[in-house]
Amino acid sequence: DAQGRRLKIESTNPAPEKIIRRIVPELDKAFAPTKELVPFVEAVHDRLVVEIARGCTQGCRFCQAGIIYRPYRERSVSKVLELIREGLKATGYEECSLLSLSAGDYSQIEELIVRIITEHWSNRIALSLPSLRVSSLTPLVLEAIKRVRKTGFTIAPEAGSERLRKMMNKAISDSEILGTTEKVLKAGWRNLKFYFMIGLQRETEEDINGLIKLTRALSALGKRIQPGAQLSLSINGFIPKPHTPFQWEKQLGMMELKAIQEKLRREIPRNFKIRLEDPRISFLEGIFSRGGRELNSVIETAYQKGAKFDSWSEHFRFEAYLRAFEEQGINPEQYLKEKPEDMVFAWEHLDPQVSKEFLLKERDRSREGLLTKDCRITGCLENCGVCDQRQIQPRLSEQIEKKTESELIKSLEQLSPQPDFYFRYLIHYKRIGDMRFLGLLENNRMFIRAVRRASLRMRFSQGFHPLPKISFADGPPVGVESDAEYLELELIEHLPTEKLKSQLQKVLPVGIEIVEVKELNQRARSINQQISLIEYLAVLPENLKAKANQEQLAKFLTSEQFLIKQKRDKKERIIDLKQKIKYIEITNEHSIKFGIINSEGPTAKPQEVISEIFEIKEPEIYQVRFKRIFMRFMEARSISYPMDSLRKSGLTQKKMRGE
Ligand code: SF4
Structure with a gap:
């Protein structure tokens, strides 16, 4: 309309009015890859990843995944074990990650972990659970994870005060957070990370003080139990996300966020390593989170003005975005404001099957500080609209033979x-x-x-x-x-x-x-203590074969010393190549064979040998093909x-x- 509001979204034939999300009713029957590509380079998530559950009905009101992946469905213990078995066999990974939005909530997590560890004990497979809720960290889970490898631990209180956590529907108390941290530190972890969010609507000075107070208590715990432990804090600005009960909320502007960050920086104990998100990034994230197709031209213009690789701070060009907004006649501030409840959002045609009524009700409950319990425990009380309660419904893994916690710990202790x-x-x-x-x-x-x-x-x-x-x-x-x-x-x-x-x-x-x-x-x-000599063959391409000439070689062979300059780790040093080369000969017009002595101290790379003796410099040296052909040992290997x-x-x- 005249004020630039979206009144409705119309589909263009043949696109349907609504794009309805498909839901896999039973994970056990769905395809799950086991023959993953195994990269040679170390990649992010360089491990076998097996999804143990999809969806989460804890009901955190800021969380998009918690809405758009409903309902909660577990893969059965036997299927998870089968996928891990096949996946490890096919990939050779040394670590397996149990993927879900909240791995600790898997109904039989303890039994599952113990079975995985015992089955793969001979291969010492490390297990990681990337997302654990504070209350799901039992002594057994801790014991099981540290059996093979202690990776870092992340705890996500999200908000500094219990009042605010209640508004988010995160029912964890300060004492639970401190209790879990104590358990983790006592179990020997030295690398702990805490996630917080600031800038929620209705956040007060008291909530920020609550966050500071909590970090002081955590810091004192760290000093007492694990002096020298590495405690990190990651604090991000709140971004209202589409499809969540908070999608209508206001987002704090850059200056307000900055003021809170400054206070936190001043008052959070020094033994925390703090990572505060750049308020300019939160600003842009908020805009693109709730914006529509009208922002396409902004992105394109910003790109033309030099915005690329924005996640790398040294490449971040904020001004390019500001100029792009201006050029496209779009006021970015409007995206941060609180939205009316009858707002037609840009994602209105994407239907995750959770009703708007449910989202609005949750928003009201948040304002009243009311908690909504997890429907997988209480049954369907609030009816978010996603289940038909016949095919689509929350599903837990089949119950396997249940052991007591002490029996499970015992089976870990008995691992040979x-x-x-x-x-x-x-x-x-x-x-x-x-x-x-x-x-x-x-x-x-x-x-x-x-x-x-x-x-x-x-x-x-x-x-x-x-x-x-x-x-x-x-x-x-x-x-x-x-x-x-x-x-x-x-x-x-x-x-x-x-x-x-x-x-x-x-x-x-x-x-x-x-x-x-x-x-x-x-x-x-x-x-490595036995190698005395390594022989190489350098094969020169046609255009360089004239370089392999006997005069150059004779110069080297008849010299007393042959000093070359090497660059290593940004430093320079001089070595005498005569001391490093046992023999060198031109075997035919294209090939040179040479033996490099393997001794204590600096040695020479094969490329350096050919480059220096035959004066083949960069970039031509890259055309020479090298091959290591022989290795001599000091004594006959028994x-x-x-x-x-x-x-x-x-x-x-x-x-x-x-x-
Ligand atoms: S419809 Fe009911 S049972 Fe299904 S996810 Fe929503 S609240 Fe839970």
Whole structure:
């Protein structure tokens, strides 16, 4: 209308009037991927992710996911276990994350966790539960998670005062937050993160003081129980989200948010690492959260004015957005205001099947400070509209044999330690083709995951963060192929070398080829202590073959010293290449073969050797293809396995097979 309000949304044929959300009634019957892509580089969420439940009916009134994924549906324990089994087998991941909006609310979370840990104990699979509500953290959950690896812990009180938390429908008291924090700290966690939100409508000075008071109490707890623990606070501005009971609420402006942030910065104890969201980001997020298609032109204009990669603070161009709003004649402030209840929002045609009446009722209850209980516990009292109570309804996992908490803890305590015998193997492999682009860590991670996929029973280090006993000989620089890569692997089962080789080869990517597997004497020195020389071959392209000339080589061979400058970690150093090269020869017009001595102290990269001796500088040196072709060891590696002495020590064939 004349005031720029949206009066209705009309569909354009053939689009339907409403886009109605599809709901999967039973997760067990829905497709769930188990053969995930396993990236070589370390990705975000670099672990197996298995969804254990969808939806959440805790009813937090600011939370969009809590509305648009209703009703609450659990995947059964047996199905979750099956997916994890298949997923770990297919990927070789060392960690599994139980995904849901609130993992601790899964009806049989304790039994599930214990079953996962016991089933995968021999592989020391770490378990992470990314979203735990304060009240769902039982001693067993803590015990189970720390069994394999203590990842960081996140607690989300959301608001500083109990009054405000009630308005949000988050029924947790300060004492529950402190109690949980105490439990987590006592269980040994040293890295805790707390999430808060500021700027809610009807937030008062008292609520902000409540937040400060709570952080002081948390800080004192940290100092008392775990001095030196890393406590972090993440404080974001409240953004009214579409489809939530708070979608009509006002959002605080930048100046008001900034004033609260300054107070918090002054008064929150110093031992907290505080991350306050930039109020300009909250401002934009609020606008785009409640804006409609009229903002398309703003985004495009801002982009043309240089707005790109906004999440990286150094690239954030706020002025580009302000100028874009101005140019498009849009007043951004209007999006932050409280909205009338008859407002036609830009998302009115998207129907998550939760009724508007329910949202408005929840808004009223929030103002009255009334809590709405979780319908999966109380049954359908408030009727949000999403269930038909026949096919679509809240669903819990089938009940499995229930054990008491102490029985479950006992089964964790009974997990067997590693046997004291083990078998050591030396694996010689090639890394060719595209695999030459793997970095050192990527190569190692890829191999460890392959060993897991091959179901080999690895030996692990002891302690809180068990790591597989596998060590790699220093790999070649990125971009260099290799016929001579080595690793040492310790297993707690005995396998014939040919069997180990074929089992492992089957699960390795193209470009990684096992040449040979040998058994190693347990007393043999580690591989990195043994390498004395590494031989490389440099193959020059047609346009550079003239560079491989004997005069250049003779200059090097006849010189007393051949000093080169190296850059390492932003520092420079000088080394004498004559001391590092054992031999070098031009084998044909395209190829140069050379051996680099592997000794203590600085060494030379193959690219440096060719670049310096034959004066092939950047960028031409990148056209030269390098291959590591041979590795010489200081002493003949003992490859005989001392079977006799082990037999004498009472080790049976069965034990050796790990049975
Ligand atoms: S319709 Fe009732 S049971 Fe279903 S999600 Fe809504 S409140 Fe819960």
